[in-house]
Amino acid sequence: MEARTPRQVLGAAARLLNARLHGDRFPTIAPSGGDADRVFIGPTNYAGQADSWARALESARPQTRATSMKIRYGQDSFEYPADQTVPSVYSRLSRRWQHRQLRALQGYTGLLLESARPFLGGLYDSDAARQLEELGRTGVSCALLFHGSDIRDPDIHAQKERHSPFAVDRELRDRCRGMADRSRELVERTGLPVYVSTVGLLSEVEGSNWLPVVIEADVWQAGDPPLSAGLPLRVAHAPSTGIKGTDLIEESLQRLHAEKIIDYQVVRGIPHSAMPDVYRNTDVVLDSFRTGNYGVAACEGLAAGRIVVAHISEEVRRRTRELTGEELPIVEATPESLAEVLLGIVEDPTRALGIAAAGPEFVRRFHGGSRSGAVLAEWLDQHTSRTQ
Structure with a gap:
């Protein structure tokens, strides 16, 4: 000593x-x-x-x-x-x-x-x-x-x-x-x-x-699927200083919000225990647009059956497919394409809803413990x- x-x-x-x-x-x-x-x-x-x-x-x-x-x-x-x-x-x-x-x-x-x-x-x-x-x-x-x-x-x-x-x-x-x-x-x-x-x-x-x-999948389970409340599209994002790329997407999100195409909620200062209720009252969860990876926050959105949108690198999608035998149920978007992706969901949500529907079971199998x-x-x- x-x-x-x-x-x-x-x-x-x-x-x-x-x-x-x-x-x-x-x-x-x-x-x-x-x-x-x-x-x-x-x-x-x-x-x-x-x-x-x-x-x-x-x-x-x-x-x-x-x-x-x-x-x-x-x-x-x-x-x-x-x-x-x-x-x-x-x-x-x-x-x-x-x-x-x-x-x-x-x-x-x-x-x-x-x-x-x-x-x-x-x-x-x-x-x-x-x-x-x-x-x-x-x-x-x-x-x-x-x-x-x-x-x-x-x-x-x-x-x-x-x-x-x-x-x-x-x-x-x-x-x-x-x-x-x-x-x-x-x-x-x-x-x-x-x-x-x-x-x-x-x-x-x-x-x-x-x-x-x-994550505890049952805690995040939501009763109604996305878009059950109709339009505008409810979009939630919890910023993380410098890492998630909030600065890259904020302008386009505020524009879509001003045009009443989306109802954009910035999630700050909310205890983690209250987040399941936040996700139950949203349609789209925006995760990270800088790292090319996914983690806890994305899994929580998937478990809630929400449409999770993020940039995921091809390498991560490929490795996930190799490790799980399944496609990662996260809708792809970059900062440049995010507005277009959200507009596409508003105009025809069929594909995004299908991806979101796979989220809860994906989480149970691979992130449920x-x-x-x-x-x-x-x-x-x-x-x-x-x-x-």
Whole structure:
């Protein structure tokens, strides 16, 4: 264990005391003990996925108990559930929490590390590889998991995608290049299995495996199909700073809205728990027009049976077809063609409605948890068979 100077000890103690005075209590420790295999998934819980994968694994492998964990930075506006939530000040500075968490995890069967983040906070100078190595010594099977910009090469993406966010935002490109470089270094340094949450990331790491994002399909189920309320076409879009391409489509959407061809709703400041109702009262969900990929937001729209419109690269559509045997039920549009695509839906919605009708079943089969649970169960079974 690395030593701290007296000044560092006093500084850490002062910050931890300040955190307690502001309501951040000493965090829980990962549960331990019992006869079940235990698996840890964290520490980012992006879009609640660590928790969703944990529940999917428990369903697929009933003899397993999975713990999802997120390190919380500031206020958590989305409030996605997790089994263990740790304020960042404790993960970074509390040796007591770090050591107790390490001891608990040393009794686990497996650990899935998200985004190359140090799951033990500041322990070992926040070196994720050293933390993984420490667990590996006690026989814990570890693997790496990536969600997007944490592993995506921004320079290659800018070459492949005309509207890549990395082609127009140098600061974003530099920041994401730093993240991706650190992740790739961890992949090389550890040699651990790699999982990615979206099809578009499979080309980023040779030999990586698809662990599909998971949503609760029933929560998003809508009673009426799109266009049941007639015209104008109800169109919803939840912007994401710089990534989805809102700036590329806003002008044409506002024009169609002014002409009363569409009723355009910008979804901001709405808690995630209220989003199913938003989607039930819309016809079209606009996702991303810069990345060429699809993820959680698109799956939520598909599960609701909405007409999901986005730009999906030919590579992602092909890989999805190879992995699922089905076409991805997302209507294609680029920023340049979006207005024309929406006008086409207004004039003759038959094709778009047919694509939307395939969405709920596509999500149930591939993003409802059973596929992801099976992937994680296979990883764990391989480990337990080697150790028996």
